[in-house]
Amino acid sequence: MVTVSDDLPDGVERRQFDGTDRLATRGEPVYGEPTDGEWRAWDPTRSKLGAMLDLGMDTGLEGGETVLYLGAASGTTVSHVADFAGPTYAVEFAARPARDLLEAAESRPRLFPLLKDARKPDTYAHVVESNVDVLVQDVATRGQARVALENARFLADDGRLLLAVKARSEDVTRDPDAVFEDVQAALEDGYELLETQRLEAYHTDHLGIVARPR
Numbered sequence: 001m002v003t004v005s006d007d008l009p010d011g012v013e014r015r016q017f018d019g020t021d022r023l024a025t026r027g028e029p030v031y032g033e034p035t036d037g038e039w040r041a042w043d044p045t046r047s048k049l050g051a052m053l054d055l056g057m058d059t060g061l062e063g064g065e066t067v068l069y070l071g072a073a074s075g076t077t078v079s080h081v082a083d084f085a086g087p088t089y090a091v092e093f094a095a096r097p098a099r100d101l102l103e104a105a106e107s108r109p110r111l112f113p114l115l116k117d118a119r120k121p122d123t124y125a126h127v128v129e130s131n132v133d134v135l136v137q138d139v140a141t142r143g144q145a146r147v148a149l150e151n152a153r154f155l156a157d158d159g160r161l162l163l164a165v166k167a168r169s170e171d172v173t174r175d176p177d178a179v180f181e182d183v184q185a186a187l188e189d190g191y192e193l194l195e196t197q198r199l200e201a202y203h204t205d206h207l208g209i210v211a212r213p214r
């Protein structure tokens with residue numbers, strides 16, 4: 001059973017689309033999601049952060065935060081984030097999805113796409129403001145803990161890491177639980193873990209993690 005939380009950030013609501021209650025933000029549609037012209041549905045099956053919110057994880061998001069988002073792809077999730085957050089820096093290193101990301105940013109003045117490698121934070125340190133409130137990470141590559149640790153430098157002391165870990169990106173042959181244990185142990189070097197939850201209802205072999213910098 002999917003647990004439903006209503007502790008949502010300002011600017012994120014549950015609204016009816018086609019007779020179903022869905023998470024929604026206010027903005028131009030980006031990926032063919034249902035819209036009523038003002039609000040658009042946020043599909044948790046297409047978004048790990050959407051799944052974390054829908055499953056009731058305590059993300060600490062209130063709305064209006066400064067966000068650094070790693071692994072923005074074509075902008076599915078980060079466009080929703082930019083609908084309710086403050087300045088939202090969206091890092092993506094693949095040129096093809098980044099083109100769609102640029103399009104999503106056209107109607108979103110607070111969304112700043114950066115064609116950069118999240119493993120090389122020095123290359124965007126001059127653009128991203130320091131002390132961001134939230135670091136969202138969904139890179140789905142090997143070394144997910146290392147990326148989160150290397151980018152902790154951008155986070156305010158009381159900021160939050162909202163991390164989606166994909167087990168198969170670390171090692172397709174290993175038991176996902178063992179992978180998640182290793183990732184959590186590695187994160188302890190720079191973060192205090194506040195909450196973890198499997199995102200199984202929406203994403204196979206993914207773990208959602210909420211943490212704060214040490």
Ligand code: SAM
Nearest residue numbers: 071073076077092093094117118119138139140
């Ligand atoms: N977060 C996206 C969403 O919900 O709309 C989906 C992200 S997809 C699972 C992972 C993305 O991370 C891919 O687009 C990939 O190119 C990007 N990525 C992987 N490693 C990266 C890196 N080192 N730097 C920047 N982007 C990276």
